[in-house]
Amino acid sequence: MSLAPFEFEGVSVRPGQRAVVEMPAAHLYTRTALSIPVHIVHGRRPGPVLLVCAAIHGDELNGVEVIRRLLTLGGLKRMHGTLVAVPVVNVFGFIHKSRYLPDRRDLNRCFPGSETGSLGARMAHLLKSRILDRATHAIDLHTGAIHRSNLPQIRANLDSPDTAAMARAFGVPVVINSVLREGTLREVAEAQNIPVITYEAGEALRFDETSIRVGVRGVVAVMRDLGMLTRRRQPEPMVQPAVANSSSWVRAEDDGVFRPLVALGARVRPGQLLGRISSPFGTDERDVIAPYSGILIGRNNLPLVNEGDALFHVARFDEVKDVAAQVEAFSQSIESEPPVAEDEAPILA
Ligand SMILES: [Zn+2]
Known part of the structure; x- marks a missing residue:
């Protein structure tokens, strides 16, 4: 049929x-x-x-x-x-x-x-x-x-x-x-x-x-x-995804100009300095501190912030260290591998 x-x-x-x-x-x-x-x-x-x-x-x-x-x-x-x-x-x-x-x-x-x-x-x-x-x-x-x-x-x-x-x-x-x-x-x-x-x-x-x-x-x-496309003969190097059951945003405790100091994917530790908020004209600075350990999965990129604005999205994992290593290895492998579609010129940053 x-x-x-x-x-x-x-x-x-x-x-x-x-x-x-x-x-x-x-x-x-x-x-x-x-x-x-x-x-x-x-x-x-x-x-x-x-x-x-x-x-x-x-x-x-x-x-x-x-x-x-x-x-x-x-x-x-x-x-x-x-x-x-x-x-x-x-x-x-x-x-x-x-x-x-x-x-x-x-x-x-x-x-x-x-x-x-x-x-x-x-x-x-x-x-x-x-x-x-x-x-x-x-x-x-x-x-x-x-x-x-x-x-x-x-x-x-x-x-x-x-x-x-x-x-x-x-x-x-x-x-x-x-x-x-x-x-x-x-x-x-x-x-x-x-x-x-x-x-x-x-x-x-x-x-x-x-x-x-x-x-x-x-x-x-x-x-x-799902069996829609044929599997490769050699199994691909599988990432073992780490599962986060919770995540939350670290928010601005002050208004001002925001400078982020950690990159996406970074492992953060409690008490770690994540960024600074200052006045645009003076030196008075306020530190943004990580309240718990985790991986940075989201970040605000706009330097102008008000009190309460979401700045850093941190996900919690049981084994943070392993996840950080996985994220690092994964991003390196993505950058070095050829694009999935042949002849696809990359968009450059
Ligand atoms: Zn959306």
Whole structure:
């Protein structure tokens, strides 16, 4: 029996073929139609239906580039199953270089949404009913918020065995076992027993080559693990991800000009100096001190801070030393290895 075509929005994608389908999403107030481009790669053989999506926060761009590179890979010709890739979920935010929707809602707090609710609820409902509900697995690509960068990391609910397997397969050294925030795509997917992981890396409105490379490599590794792509003959050097069960932000205790003194991925110890806040004109300085030990997984990059601003995101691990060594070895291997896609010129910092 031959595999059925993948039907989507009136387009029939036959096995072994691919298509870009413009899914009508909304209108601008100029009445210009706004659509979400959905890339469908339908394999010749049956397998999982993997949703890979980015820019659900419209200003988070690394994932857009991850998907562009993913779609150039030659191995997709021999893929099992179906890849549904949505490079820009929040098209409104993308146009405005903004995280949010025009009604200032966060689309990733609007799921599952409804047909008659707010703009955010309607967009969420559309995405859920047309795309997410068709998927057997999902990977949601994010970056830090504006002026904040994240160490490449996976966030997932590790209580679900299939989700935990995806998180491991992605192959980054740091996995945050995180609670499911209400209204997120991740929460709704898990509620429907669709294994789902979130990849977080880099900063909003910026491209970061390492974050992009790690992202492409990770999605490919998950696709191999799910049997969608053929496994390499020699097993890849597997990173044993360390799982953090908690993390929190060290906040500014003063207003002023902020100088960070530790890099992402660094091991921090209680009492360690992480940064300084001073007045722009004088010498009065206030130290920012690490309250506990952990790994720096997120950092504020904006020098202008107010009291209470989040400065350093520190994740707690049982064996901090081992994680720090893993992170260090991993970032070196990423920098030295060739890009996953051949002929892909790196974006330079
Ligand atoms: Zn995000």
